Amino acid sequence: KQEVTQIPAALSVPEGENLVLNCSFTDSAIYNLQWFRQDPGKGLTSLLLIQSSQREQTSGRLNASLDKSSGRSTLYIAASQPGDSATYLCAVSDGGTSYGKLTFGQGTILTVHP
Amino acid sequence: SQTIHQWPATLVQPVGSPLSLECTVEGTSNPNLYWYRQAAGRGLQLLFYSVGIGQISSEVPQNLSASRPQDRQFILSSKKLLLSDSGFYLCAWSRGVNGYTFGSGTRLTVV
Numbered sequence: 001k002q003e004v005t006q007i008p009a010a011l012s013v014p015e016g017e018n019l020v021l022n023c024s025f026t027d028s029a030i031y032n033l034q035w036f037r038q039d040p041g042k043g044l045t046s047l048l049l050i051q052s053s054q055r056e057q058t059s060g061r062l063n064a065s066l067d068k069s070s071g072r073s074t075l076y077i078a079a080s081q082p083g084d085s086a087t088y089l090c091a092v093s094d095g096g097t098s099y100g101k102l103t104f105g106q107g108t109i110l111t112v113h114p
Numbered sequence: 115s116q117t118i119h120q121w122p123a124t125l126v127q128p129v130g131s132p133l134s135l136e137c138t139v140e141g142t143s144n145p146n147l148y149w150y151r152q153a154a155g156r157g158l159q160l161l162f163y164s165v166g167i168g169q170i171s172s173e174v175p176q177n178l179s180a181s182r183p184q185d186r187q188f189i190l191s192s193k194k195l196l197l198s199d200s201g202f203y204l205c206a207w208s209r210g211v212n213g214y215t216f217g218s219g220t221r222l223t224v225v
Contacts, residue, residue, distance in 0.1 A: 034213050042218060043120075043204055049213035089158070091214070100146065100208055101173075104158040 002027045006090055006105035013080055013112055021075040021108045023090030028068050031093040031100055035064050035075050038087045038107070047088075048075070080112045116141035120205045120217030127224055133178075133192040135220050137205030140186065145207040147188040148214075149180055152202040164188060200224045 003026045013019055023033075032051045036044040048057045048064040050073070056065040063076040077084060087109050091102040120137045127133060139145055149161040160173045162180035170180050177196050181189045188205055205217040 032211070032213060036216070041202075041221065044206075044214075044216040046213060046215060051211060091158075093213075100214075101160060101163070102148075102158075102214060106157050 002030075002092060002094060002103040004090060004092055004103050004105040006088075006108050008108060009106065010109040011111070013110075015080060015082060015112055015114050017080050017112075018076070018078050019080055019110075021077070021088050021090075021110070023073040023075070023105055025071045025073075025092050025103070027094075028071050029094070030068065033064075033066055033073050033090065033092050034102070035062075035073075036089040036091065038089060040087075044089065077110075080110075082112050082114055084112050085110055116207075116215065118205065118207055118215055118217045120220060122220060123218065124221045125223070127195050127222065129197060129224055130194045133190070133195050133199070133222070135190040135203055135205075135222075137188045137190075137217055138186055139188075139207045142186070142207070142209055144185060145209045147182060148206040148208070149188065149190050150204045150206060150216075152204060152219075153200075158204070162190070195224045197224050 005024050007022045030052055034049045035047040037047050038044050050057050050066045061078040066073045087107045089107045090105045093100040117140045147164045150158050151161050152158050164170050164182045178192050200223050203220045206214045208214045
């Protein structure tokens with residue numbers, strides 16, 4: 001059974017800092033990995049999608065890497081801003097299934113203070 | 115472009131009442147559709163998924179059911195709600211290699 005762990009559970013940083021969120025998964029047979037952002041009381045917004053054959057993806061100040069063999073992914077946020085405050089979720093899609101079940105981590109609650 | 119609509123945004127229902135949550139997708143065809151529940155402190159749990167019209171699979175036994183009457187419509191239902199059905203319900207779709215897209219969610223409180 002796939003298990004996804006995110007570290008740290010919560011993070012509070014001053015504005016402008018570069019930061020790293022970590023995600024690990026137990027079964028390396030994944031189809032892809034996706035990072036989401038969730039604001040309080042809202043749905044999930046997709047940030048980055050990394051296919052199993054890729055090593056990293058970048059979007060603006062965000063960079064996500066994937067090391068499938070070691071079961072790890074990191075989300076790097078450069079020059080953090082108060083607007084980045086949210087819960088960040090990592091999810092892996094199981095390989096070999098027709099419907100691509102997502103398994104989520106518990107999330108990292110990020111607070112960026114001015 | 116593809117969009118996903120989910121309603122209502124919030125719902126307060128008494129124990130024992132029925133439930134119907136609706137989700138529709140626009141701009142794609144034959145998507146995989148999903149219902150997830152997010153309970154406080156328990157993360158996101160897959161409830162149902164569908165790979166086609168009338169094809170529903172359940173991940174966990176529960177008081178809920180799902181239906182897919184049309185290609186881009188997914189409905190979550192219950193005949194009699196329990197207190198434990200409270201939570202944040204999220205609909206999502208995926209197709210091919212493009213990852214998941216989630217709706218805005220429904221906050222259900224059973225009182």
